[in-house]
Amino acid sequence: MNVIETSGLSKRYAPGVGVNALTLSVGAGEIFGFIGPNGAGKTTAIRTLMGFLRPTGGNAHILGHDVWKERTEVHRRVGYLPGDLHLPRDHSARELMTRSCRLRGGASADYGLEIARRLELRLDARLGSLSKGNRQKIGVTLALMHRPELLILDEPTDGLDPLVQDTVLALLREAAAEGRTVFLSSHVLSEVERIAARVGIIRRGELIRVESVQAFRASLPQLVSLRFARPPRVNLSALDGMTQGVADGLDFRGAWRGGPDALIRALAAESLDSFSLVPSTLEDAFMDEYRSEGPRKEADHVA
Incomplete structure (x- = not known):
């Protein structure tokens, strides 16, 4: 059984389309990157998967549960980090972790405390006094701390400095190594390329392409740069394969x-x-797909 399974999943907004006919499978232990520019439909898709938005077409299941009809069970088994994280400013990270454990029937906070230590999170400071980066650390901790079977993370490293970003990516790799699944939305394509096996x-x-990161890169040309020691006899531009x-x-x-x-x-x-001879990156693949896009229609509207 796939951890995420959608068939023709749609969430339409007037006057345009939020997500249309999304068909996708994500397996256990996989890190899947979900990429697109702002306004492409990433957040709408994620909120529909989480049962916060009612689908207008198709269906989706997480761990065998219908994301709308059985959303309470979905929430019990998923660690979720929204892209627009809002936390109560008068609480501390420790208080939120304690509340989260209580809501989950007295679950242990031990792993959460370990995550907090690795992220150098200030557990007892009021959230209203913390920077965006430190509040993001709390969101990451709350999503991961109960070792859920599936992590759905919308821009998880947003606002974090590079060293903390590396720590978050290491935590996600560890989750996948334990057989848990990560569905990761990010506009930082270099970090998706570092940890994801497949991307969409x-x-x-519209979901226009789903493939392994390796296949994405292999489908693109490599960048050639050279300097001759003396005027060349070969015409490199005439070679088959050179553009x-x-x-x-x-x-x-x-x-x-x-x-x-x-x-x-x-x-x-x-x-x-x-x-x-430099291989193309996931960012090159991404830009190649978007260069092929036709003119945007005035009525198009996505979130």
Whole structure:
């Protein structure tokens, strides 16, 4: 059984579309990245999965439970971090953790205290006195502390400094290593690339591509940059597999598709001062998908 299973899931807003016909499966122990620009429909999809919004079409199940009809059971088994985190300003992190344990029938706070230590969270300070980053640490702690079977996290590293971001990503890897599932929405594509096995790109409410991160990168050209030691005899721009070739004196830049063997053979008789062949990133794949988008319709509206 997949942890997340949707079929034609839709949440429509007048006059346009929030999420339309989302069909997706996410397995146990997987870290799945859900990416798209602001307004693409990421948050609407997540709030529908959590049962905060009633679907207008299709269906979705989390751990076998209907996300709308059985949302109480879904909430019991999911650790959720919203993108617009709001916490009571007159409480401390320790008080919120204690309340969370009580609501879960006296669950232990031991792992939450361990997370708080690793995040260097001030447990007894009032939330109203804390920075956005420190409040985000509390949200992460509350989502993870009970070791839920599924984590649904909307921009979990928002407002965190780079070292704390690394700690959060390490915690998510540990969750997956324990067989738990992570559904991660983020606009920081480099962090999704570091931890996700698969990603889905959403555009204007439509899930346009789901694939492994490795396959995304492999589908794109590698960036070639080199400097010849003397004027070359080879015309690199004419090679099959080379596009966007630009020669400037002894310098050459271009985009290469395919394995490197043919390119290396073409350069074998040349003298080089420098050479680099850099794989494309998830961000390159993301931008490639969005460059292919047609003009946006005036009536389009997503959240």
